[in-house]
Amino acid sequence: MFSPFITQASSVRAIMFKVLLALVPGIALYIWHFGPAILVSITLASLTALATEAAMLKLRRRPIFPFLSDNSALLTAWLLALSIPPLAPWWLIVVGTMFAISISKHLYGGLGNNPFNPAMVGYAVLIISFPSYMTHWSSPRWLDQLHLTFVEQLQFIFAGQLPSNVTMDALSMATPLDNLKTQLHVGHPLSDILNMPIYSQLAGHGSEMVAIGFVLGGLYLLSNRIISWHLPTSFLVTLFITAGAFHLYDPTHYVEPLFHWFSGAAMLGAFFILTDPVTSPTTTRGKLIFAAGAGFLTYVIRVFGGFPDGVAFATLLMNICVPLIDIYTQPKVFGKKDSK
Amino acid sequence: MRTLYHFNGGVHPPSHKAESTSMPIAQAGLPSRLIVPLHQHAGNTAKPTVKVGDRVLKGQLFGMPEGSVSSAVHAPTSGTVSAIDMQIVAHPSGLPDLCVTLIPDGLDEWSPRNHTNYLTTPPEELRMMLRLSGLVGLGGAVFPSDLKLRPGKHKIKTLVLNGAECEPYITCDDMLMRERADEIILGTEMMRFMLDADEVLIGIEDNKPEAIAAMQKAVVSHSFNAMEVISVPTIYPGGGAKQLIRVLTGIEVAAGVRSVDLGVQCFNVATAYSAHRAIEHGEPLISRIVTVTGNVSHPQNFEVLIGTPVHELIALAGAKSDTNGHIMGGPMMGVALPSDQVAVTKATNCIIESSLKLFPSPLPELPCIRCTRCVEVCPAELQPQDLYWFAKAKNFGKAQEFNLFDCIECGACSYICPSNIPLVQYYRFAKSEIWANERGKESSNLARERHEFHLARIERDKREKAEKLAQKEKLARAAKAAAGNAETDPIESLRAQVREIAHPEAEHSKE
Numbered sequence: 044m045f046s047p048f049i050t051q052a053s054s055v056r057a058i059m060f061k062v063l064l065a066l067v068p069g070i071a072l073y074i075w076h077f078g079p080a081i082l083v084s085i086t087l088a089s090l091t092a093l094a095t096e097a098a099m100l101k102l103r104r105r106p107i108f109p110f111l112s113d114n115s116a117l118l119t120a121w122l123l124a125l126s127i128p129p130l131a132p133w134w135l136i137v138v139g140t141m142f143a144i145s146i147s148k149h150l151y152g153g154l155g156n157n158p159f160n161p162a163m164v165g166y167a168v169l170i171i172s173f174p175s176y177m178t179h180w181s182s183p184r185w186l187d188q189l190h191l192t193f194v195e196q197l198q199f200i201f202a203g204q205l206p207s208n209v210t211m212d213a214l215s216m217a218t219p220l221d222n223l224k225t226q227l228h229v230g231h232p233l234s235d236i237l238n239m240p241i242y243s244q245l246a247g248h249g250s251e252m253v254a255i256g257f258v259l260g261g262l263y264l265l266s267n268r269i270i271s272w273h274l275p276t277s278f279l280v281t282l283f284i285t286a287g288a289f290h291l292y293d294p295t296h297y298v299e300p301l302f303h304w305f306s307g308a309a310m311l312g313a314f315f316i317l318t319d320p321v322t323s324p325t326t327t328r329g330k331l332i333f334a335a336g337a338g339f340l341t342y343v344i345r346v347f348g349g350f351p352d353g354v355a356f357a358t359l360l361m362n363i364c365v366p367l368i369d370i371y372t373q374p375k376v377f378g379k380k381d382s383k
Numbered sequence: 384m385r386t387l388y389h390f391n392g393g394v395h396p397p398s399h400k401a402e403s404t405s406m407p408i409a410q411a412g413l414p415s416r417l418i419v420p421l422h423q424h425a426g427n428t429a430k431p432t433v434k435v436g437d438r439v440l441k442g443q444l445f446g447m448p449e450g451s452v453s454s455a456v457h458a459p460t461s462g463t464v465s466a467i468d469m470q471i472v473a474h475p476s477g478l479p480d481l482c483v484t485l486i487p488d489g490l491d492e493w494s495p496r497n498h499t500n501y502l503t504t505p506p507e508e509l510r511m512m513l514r515l516s517g518l519v520g521l522g523g524a525v526f527p528s529d530l531k532l533r534p535g536k537h538k539i540k541t542l543v544l545n546g547a548e549c550e551p552y553i554t555c556d557d558m559l560m561r562e563r564a565d566e567i568i569l570g571t572e573m574m575r576f577m578l579d580a581d582e583v584l585i586g587i588e589d590n591k592p593e594a595i596a597a598m599q600k601a602v603v604s605h606s607f608n609a610m611e612v613i614s615v616p617t618i619y620p621g622g623g624a625k626q627l628i629r630v631l632t633g634i635e636v637a638a639g640v641r642s643v644d645l646g647v648q649c650f651n652v653a654t655a656y657s658a659h660r661a662i663e664h665g666e667p668l669i670s671r672i673v674t675v676t677g678n679v680s681h682p683q684n685f686e687v688l689i690g691t692p693v694h695e696l697i698a699l700a701g702a703k704s705d706t707n708g709h710i711m712g713g714p715m716m717g718v719a720l721p722s723d724q725v726a727v728t729k730a731t732n733c734i735i736e737s738s739l740k741l742f743p744s745p746l747p748e749l750p751c752i753r754c755t756r757c758v759e760v761c762p763a764e765l766q767p768q769d770l771y772w773f774a775k776a777k778n779f780g781k782a783q784e785f786n787l788f789d790c791i792e793c794g795a796c797s798y799i800c801p802s803n804i805p806l807v808q809y810y811r812f813a814k815s816e817i818w819a820n821e822r823g824k825e826s827s828n829l830a831r832e833r834h835e836f837h838l839a840r841i842e843r844d845k846r847e848k849a850e851k852l853a854q855k856e857k858l859a860r861a862a863k864a865a866a867g868n869a870e871t872d873p874i875e876s877l878r879a880q881v882r883e884i885a886h887p888e889a890e891h892s893k894e
Binding site: 044045046047048049050051053054055057058106109110113115152153154155156271320321323325326369373374375376377378379380 | 625637710719737754755762794802807808
């Protein structure tokens with residue numbers, strides 16, 4: 044026995060559980076606006092994540108229970124499920140989750156050792172391998188459009204069957220962010236585009252409310268000191284400044300910064316993805332630099348890149364830089380701050 | 384209101400202090416035998432001055448300080464020396480050390496004691512007196528106090544008196560301040576006199592209102608100039624010398640820097656109390672206050688003779704049967720005693736009887752998730768997760784580069800870690816490996832030097848032999864040439880030769 048003989052009752056499991064809990068308001072609003080299909084993908088992802096985690100632990104000859112119960116695999120599963128369209132064949136989320144857990148987590152050494160955010164790696168694999176499935180998003184249920192019943196959704200997810208005379212294109216739409224880029228590309232003026240029914244006060248109808256749900260969860264995490272303010276603040280401020288600068292330069296072509304805050308995965312990224320402790324820097328200055336880089340890259344990829352959103356690739360690109368950022372941002376220690 | 388400064392981090396473990404403060408300090412009395420280690424202080428072991436069979440008086444020297452960093456050890460009561468041998472001491476290694484065993488005669492007969500008026504005594508003499516009284520820092524570091532009472536390169540501005548006592552369970556300083564504040568204040572004034580310090584700041588954590596009130600009353604009644612009792616926030620490790628100095632003065636004493644060189648010195652309240660006993664009453668350091676708490680029926684503070692076996696002390700507080708170990712010190716930085724047969728030393732501020740209920744077995748260790756809660760609580764402002772990584776990978780160079788040796792081993796990081804990683808253990812391991820390496824390097828350097836010197840000596844001997852032969856022949860020729868000339872003294876010339884031969888060797892050994 045060695046000192047300290049006492050420890051505070053905190054655990055990885057409890058931390059991860061609180062992060063899962065913080066996702067609940069966003070998921071609830073997601074269901075409210077887009078229907079219950081997201082619960083199917085979250086369930087599929089969770090089961091796949093736990094099974095893959097257990098299999099990998101067994102292959103790696105690690106104790107299964109302590110790691111399986113740490114909630115980290117579940118968190119990866121939920122984040123990935125929230126990043127892809129819920130109305131998609133069942134194997135899409137299963138393949139993405141299996142890749143995230145086995146390749147990008149366990150092959151690098153498991154919990155605590157993965158350099159890249161596993162959920163974002165899963166997302167990147169899916170969007171590169173199956174781009175067509177990744178752009179079919181459901182529309183909010185009060186938009187005047189065709190909607191499936193929950194049973195019909197299940198039939199599509201598990202059997203690939205749509206009701207007769209219904210095509211996928213009629214059911215789905217591009218995300219507000221993706222739609223904006225496409226419409227601008229074909230030459231429509233910004234003011235006309237934003238008058239389209241899928242847009243609302245801040246950004247997209249429904250999706251902006253989900254983003255607000257993630258903000259609420261993020262504030263819960265901040266108040267519980269699960270995450271530090273540096274990452275979300277630096278990310279959102281940089282995204283705002285970058286978007287604001289372009290907007291001021293040409294307001295007819297570049298949408299205002301609040302749109303970027305409340306569309307796509309900006310809020311999910313700010314409070315739940317960038318804040319993954321394993322794949323973000325440990326120093327205070329490092330966190331600010333890392334998140335600022337991610338904010339800037341998110342904007343650049345969204346506006347000038349070919350993908351519907353930029354958060355995932357911005358996160359992965361900045362993940363690469365973490366060891367370097369950590370080394371160059373080491374703070375001075377107690378008593379050595381003024382030493383020359 | 385004085386402005387207080389802030390140090391990074393810290394934790395708030397449950398204090399568990401109320402248990403042992405409901406009763407006044409009790410006298411532990413005479414045990415059946417006393418086992419007094421000759422090495423209870425930082426530095427060299429004291430040199431024994433008694434033999435087996437000697438009758439000694441209370442306060443008589445057991446051991447003289449040896450070398451500059453050392454201290455004296457004394458007989459805690461009168462009696463007969465029954466053994467001077469190696470015994471297991473209060474150290475987690477369980478390794479034996481040289482101890483004097485004394486069988487008390489029950490008379491508790493003092494050796495002559497002298498009162499000294501410190502104001503008319505030169506500070507140098509007072510320091511020598513404290514050295515011979517065996518006064519060492521009673522906060523736990525047991526560094527000889529006389530050495531810390533030497534003014535440094537610069538004028539000492541502030542003398543900090545440490546009554547913070549931030550570790551959970553420990554209340555010996557709290558009770559001493561409540562009951563004997565006058566003597567602490569008088570001892571502090573003596574220390575200020577020796578250091579010629581401008582001001583005295585007495586820092587006490589705000590969870591000890593009784594002690595603060597008692598100390599304030601004592602300061603007012605003695606009306607010493609520029610002496611102030613300051614209530615500091617309760618936070619662990621706010622009672623670390625570096626942390627308390629920071630809070631009270633804003634000065635940060637870096638690792639490897641002496642605080643006197645920054646114009647500040649810090650002593651524990653119990654050290655000030657014992658300094659007063661030594662100078663005013665001529666009593667060497669033969670007893671101290673020890674908190675006995677944890678899994679006992681009557682947790683309490685005792686005034687204990689140094690050398691009292693721990694099991695006899697625990698019996699006074701009511702030992703319980705489900706006790707599974709004995710911790711010396713607090714739960715954050717204390718050490719597990721190898722046995723309850725070891726004796727109380729000058730460093731023993733607290734004995735915590737442990738049980739599975741009080742201190743459950745640690746949970747299994749999980750990988751580090753880089754959550755940086757350890758960074759948030761580290762008072763040394765280190766990156767504990769990086770140090771852990773380097774220590775685990777045995778990348779000791781990198782660990783040193785990341786300021787491993789600035790770690791004060793307070794344990795805040797281990798306490799907070801959600802992955803239950805015993806971080807401090809990794810740092811202790813890395814430090815000891817580095818020290819072992821350095822020692823290895825030193826000894827291999829020494830061996831190489833010896834070998835080179837050996838080769839050089841062989842070479843030199845050869846050369847000298849040849850020279851001697853040449854010299855002999857030359858002398859013989861000269862003698863032949865100047866036969867009958869008595870001016871050269873052959874003995875003197877031989878001496879000169881010897882001097883010349885001896886000279887290079889003498890030069891070398893100086894290096």
